[in-house]
Amino acid sequence: xxxxxxxxxxxxxxxxxxxxxxxxxxxxxxxxxxxxxxxxxxxxxxxxxxxxxxxxxxxxxxxxxxxxxxxxxxxxxxxxxxxxxxxxxxxxxxxxxxxxxxxxxxxxxxxxxxxxxxxxxxxxxxxxxxxxxxxxxxxxxxxxxxxxxxxxxxxxxxx
Numbered sequence: 001x002x003x004x005x006x007x008x009x010x011x012x013x014x015x016x017x018x019x020x021x022x023x024x025x026x027x028x029x030x031x032x033x034x035x036x037x038x039x040x041x042x043x044x045x046x047x048x049x050x051x052x053x054x055x056x057x058x059x060x061x062x063x064x065x066x067x068x069x070x071x072x073x074x075x076x077x078x079x080x081x082x083x084x085x086x087x088x089x090x091x092x093x094x095x096x097x098x099x100x101x102x103x104x105x106x107x108x109x110x111x112x113x114x115x116x117x118x119x120x121x122x123x124x125x126x127x128x129x130x131x132x133x134x135x136x137x138x139x140x141x142x143x144x145x146x147x148x149x150x151x152x153x154x155x156x157x158x159x
Contacts (some may be wrong), residue, residue, distance in 0.1 A: 003010075007041065009031055010031075010041040010042070010044075010045060013027060013028070013045075014032075014045045014048065028042070045151040081100060081102075081152055082102045085100060090102070130148075135148050136150070
């Protein structure tokens with residue numbers, strides 16, 4: 001295969017969504033290419049994936065912000081409608097396209113100050129969670145910690 005065909009193999013592989021890690025490894029192992037070219041193509045693929053992830057994260061953040069904005073806008077509009085109906089003393093109103101009715105829903109409980117609440121209205125919860133930093137330091141120092149172990153974390157930096 002020439003260099004152009006090899007690069008096409010990596011492009012085809014990059015566009016497949018059906019590959020689990022085992023199949024991907026086997027497929028990459030099957031590509032006959034020198035190590036430098038193979039790793040360069042994989043680093044390019046990794047760069048592309050990183051860019052796609054960053055783009056999708058930004059898009060997701062943008063969508064979440066837009067959803068929050070629209071939910072707030074909906075709340076403001078409904079409150080305005082309720083205020084207009086209440087100010088006019090109207091319980092129900094039919095418009096050309098809608099039937100509007102201001103009604104009471106279950107009241108919200110607002111806690112102004114936890115400290116002022118009597119004890120009978122407080123729940124005491126205790127939680128236990130592992131102290132990962134202390135466990136890490138103990139394991140790193142060679143101490144045996146039942147129920148925990150260190151897992152190697154090797155990775156490649158691509159610039």
